[in-house]
Amino acid sequence: MAEEYSFFNDVNGDREYDMEAFATYFKQFLSNGLYHTDNMPALKISHVNGLQTKIDPGCAYIEGFMYRNTEDILFTHDQADATNARVDRIVLRLDRNVNARYIKAFIKKGTPATNPKPPTLQRDSVIYEISLAQVKINAGATTIATIKDERLDPAVAGLVSSLITIPTDGFIQEWNAFMEEMESAKGQYETSLASWMSQLNQDKVDYENAWESWFNGIQNQIGVRTLIGTTEPAEAVAGDLWIKTIG
CATH class of the missing domain: 2.60.520.10 (Phage fibre proteins)
Incomplete structure (x- = not known):
């Protein structure tokens, strides 16, 4: 049959x-x-x-x-x-x-x-x-x-056990493949993050340079030296403009 x-x-x-x-x-x-x-x-x-x-x-x-x-x-x-x-x-x-x-x-x-x-x-x-x-x-x-x-000798007796087993080898292979994908994705993320941080720092430098250039130029236009800081500048003289920052 x-x-x-x-x-x-x-x-x-x-x-x-x-x-x-x-x-x-x-x-x-x-x-x-x-x-x-x-x-x-x-x-x-x-x-x-x-x-x-x-x-x-x-x-x-x-x-x-x-x-x-x-x-x-x-x-x-x-x-x-x-x-x-x-x-x-x-x-x-x-x-x-x-x-x-x-x-x-x-x-x-x-x-x-x-x-x-x-x-x-x-x-x-x-x-x-x-x-x-x-x-x-x-x-x-x-x-x-x-x-x-001889009860524990599997060749002549042994213990009753289940013949239904979990295919752990397949699960391990899938897990390892998943972890490799995660490591690859992590590497790509770290590379992208480093590139973004580098660009952010460069943008910050460019912004500060642009601000400094603008600030120096505007002082020449208005004819007043402007000082910015949290404490009163020691080098201030009559006619200077002090802008106090808080924080």
């Missing part, structure tokens, strides 16, 4: 949706992983005693399907190998098989070896696993040696 759409009310059986339709829809928005509070996920694996571990309550999301555990779950690991250590994994397993259709927590038993490795996670179109922890059991031991928390 080239075009797909969902979800619409059914009329006489013409709109039917299976679990994969819903899972495909939700997979567009969220990544696989564990739900968390302040980046601290739940579903922690802890040692109880002997070969027992437990999983705390919490929620997860796998391939569009929801998992929720509401109370502690107790696990008992198989007896230790007499010769070699092994590493088990505690996993959440999504099983799409028609006789399963669930997400549940399981112990995934490792293989004893001189240098034991954790079992590989199964991830295909039917089974999808995420790992909560590695549990090491030494040779001949009656208790657990170590628990390695």
